[in-house]
Each structure stands twice: as C-alpha cells, then as structure tokens.
Amino acid sequence: MIAPWLVVARAQGLVFPAVDDRASFSAVSYPDHGGSVDFGCGSATYDGHLGTDFGVGGFTGMDVGTTVTAAANGVVQATNDGEFDRCATADCPGAGGLGNFVQLLHPDGTTTLYAHLRQWSVAVAVGDPVVCGQVLGQVGSSGASNGPHLHFELRDDTEAALDPFDGPCSGPPGAWVDPGSYLELPGGECPRAAEPAPLGVVECGEVKAARSDDRGSTSAVWQYGCTDWTYSGPEVAYVLHPADDTRVTISLAGTAQDLDLFVLDGDLCAAGSVEPVGSTDVVGFDAVGGGEYLVVVDGWAGAASEFALEVACEGGPPPPPATGETGRVVDTGAAEPPPSGADPRPSAAEPGCGCAAPSGAGGAAVGLWLVGVGIGVRRRR
C-alpha cells in the first residue's frame, strides 16, 4: 500500500545530488510508505519520513567538505544559511527543522529540497538558475538532525511528497535516471551541452583577466574527455580564430581556486591541463588557420576564481608584459572553498591529445529552463 502522503512519482530524470563526492555517501533512510516501510518493502526508513537521508560517515565526513549538487536543472526557490550545523540531538531549530537548506523548482513543476547543510556553505541565492550537478552547498548537521547527512526530498507541483525510488512497495515510475540497486546509491549523469557558450573572442598575443564566475559564465559542461575528472564549477569560454596554421600555447595562472584549462575543437578536446591550485596550467596545440577553437576555463569541485589567460601563437605578437592584475577584487568568502587535503588528481597536461569526445548524456537536446543566463544549447554531433 502506498501511504497517502506519498504520491506516485513522475519521471524527472534526477541524478544523485553529489556528482563530485558520490563516493562519500551511503543511503541511510528512505521515504516511509506507511508503517515504516520503504519502497523496497524493507524498513530502511522511519515513521513519517518523507525524504531520503544520505549519510557521509559522521562529522569527519562533514568536516572534509562533502559537496551537495543539484539533482536536475532548475531555479532556486528558497534558501537558508547561518544556522548552527553540528546538531547531534535531532531537535535543533532552524527553518522548521531544515536547518541550512536549498530548495529548487524544476521545469516540470516539481521541487527538490537539500536540507541540513553546513553553515556558510550555501552557494546559491533565490532566483539563481542552476544546472544539474551545480554545487548547492555542503553536507552538515543543521536543523533537526542527529548527525551529518543530506536530507533530500522530491515534491510534485502541489507540494505533495514523492518517492523518487520505484520498488515493490512504491508505485512507478521512479524519478532517478539511474536508481541503482536497493540500499545502494542512485547514479546517473547530468545532461550537458557539448560546449559552453563563449563570452567572446581571444586573440593571439592577448591576456584575458577575469573571473570564472563572471556574468555570462555558465555551468553547462562538466566533462571534457581529456580527463576523468568532473567540473561542477562555473566555466567561461573564449573563441580563438587563428588566421594561419600555428603552434598555440595557452597558459592559465593567477588563480585562487582550482581552475583548469581546456581547448575544444568541435566535439574533441584538443588540449587540456589539470594542474592543482597554485600551479600554472599550460597547453600547446597545433592550430589550423581559419579554424575555430573554444578555450575554456572551468572550476574543479565547484571552484570559482579570478584568473589570467595568456594566448601566444608562434610567429605572432607576444602577449603584453604581466601587469600583476588578475581580475576583480575577490569579496571575502565569495569563493567556494578548495577541496580539503591535497588535490588527489595527477598532473595531466596533454597538449594536442586528440582525446575522445566529451562524455555525458548523449544525444538528447538539453531542455534547459534558466532565467537570466544565456546558454547556447547545442546538440552533440
């Protein structure tokens, strides 16, 4: 029997709400279908629970900074931050028990809720458009929680609770792109545009000083094919049109957070560099005269920062001398925190690697519903 307070879920295409830190989570409690019965007819739930709890291994998992990301595209409907986040008694106040939280409204009218977030980790504001996989905050234990975990809820356009899981004690369909096995985590990949929309043109001999989350930045691409790492931070892109065949060298420096550098040639990643924060990313590739290349600066694990992008073409004008300016003054606390501990990724500068096409959900057009953000939505070729 389906509990009257849970309705049949409509297909939404949700992905697990932690694309970068999925390995840090475990499923703890599912929505209750009546009598503390979960969708699989087991008892991994408790009376009246309408969301899904995903644990992170206690306060240790919380303190390393475990990111929570949007399960689908949408717009921010409500947030709260500033609440005490180390509750262990399940009765701490804060937004009626939600603590620090983010609520998203999705194009199909459903909403998702991400509750008990870490204090000062909420990374979005009401009205912000978000894309699947975009960082919303970090796992905490704020509000009515007795240990760090993500309380994730799905509701329909009447605010009735939905169970995103489908099983013998829950009516179809489920809402996950990949529900996973019972008692395992759901998976799935966010649909992505093949390329980010460029901010403008960059030329040989030019230095661009900007921020990766400047107006016009997007969070549309999170996999580039040159590397297995995913990039949930905002990205900015520039078009390069070399007039003649030339060897191009591009460097990315002056970053305060972990940004990386990629060059796209259509669907192919022509070059990529994934140096950790504090190092300079440098790529080189042989450009064809008259061709069009997309130079992309993207943030790893939600990072955003100022940067200086320098483009040099063999035989062309040299870049101007460094002025020491690397973009706008950064507001205190405005940037997202770097991943704690050492960057686990190996250095991987791959000039001219001719890597495989960007991975991600293939083929389908991205039905983005984003307010105030210009994104060129393109079908993958």
Next chain:
Amino acid sequence: MVVFVAACSSPPTADVRAADRPSADGAASARGPHTEQAEASPDQVVDATMPSDLIPPPEGDRVNLGGVLGAERLDADGLRKVFVRRAAQGPLTELVVAEWDGAAWTESVRIAGPPAPDRPAISPDGETIAFVSGVTGVASVWVTPFEGGVDPTQLTNVGLHLVKRDPAHPPAGFVPPPIDGSLTFDGDELSWTTPDGVVRVAWR
C-alpha cells in the same frame, strides 16, 4: 546595538499559563517545549536483518514530523499566543497567531511560505511577535505586529546577502540566530541564546 553576554544563562522554559485560563484545547495551556512534536525517534528503529550501517540514523532527522513545532508562546494575559507549525503541504512552516475571544482560539497565519519561519516569541503586551526567518538567505531575527498588516522588520544581519559562502570564513557582522527557542522580549530588547553567548538586540 547587539550585545553578547557570556553563556551563563540556561534556556528559558516555555510560557505556562495560569491554570484557570480557558483554552480551546485544554492541554494547550500546560504545554512545555516540544510536547506537540511526534515522538518518533529515528534511532529506535532497528531491523536485525538490515546491514548495520543502514539502520536509520544515527544520521537521521525529524524534518517530516508534522504538527506544531516547538512551544507555543503566550503573552502576559494568556489571551494571545504565537506558534509555528508544519504547513499542510510541503516541508516548510507557517507562523500562526491566535487570540482567545472568550470561547475559542481564533487563528491567523502571519508568516507563510519559504523559507520557513520558526522560533517565535510574543511581547508581554501581546502587540508584537518576533521570529527567525532566512527569507534574505541568512537566518535573522524579525519583528512584526501581532495584527499584521505591515511587512516585518529585520533586526539582525541587515544587508547580509550570502552567495557562494565559505564555511571557513563566515561573513563579518553576522549575528547568530537562537540555538533554541529562547527568543524572549525583555523590555525594549529581545534576547536569545547563541553558541557565542546571550545576544540582546533593541527591537523598538
């Protein structure tokens, strides 16, 4: 002006009305904190057949346990009260005021919608209510007339708008909200308990 006082005081107990005050619900007048919350305790649910790491909580919550959240707060005469309850639909809350007309309580929803107001208090004269709301994105203390009709007035964290924050760098000038239901009218000041001590803020 915000004044922090060392955390020596214990959280106040819920308002208790005189025993002979009428109430539409006879038990309401003697309620203490959390007595109307559902008693389900996540960590009491045990299934020996389940893997131990999947027995619901220690990492669980009470988000979806409905009804009135926290204690009702009453004015000095016991004829006006304010409380927070879970909205009929959705996970958010609504702040409700009620007035005794001699025979029954008449309720009105004062604050509803996102994000989710909570931790209410009422002035001794019953004219003003205070509550906590994150409508600006930051949990802050607000006051509004019991009768409603005007927008609430923000008392703390005015002008703080948080986007892309950093857990290691809280914003300068932030005044924490109550860590419990201790928001209390004390003359011209509101006071409450925070992790940093007792805060006092002028409300008029």
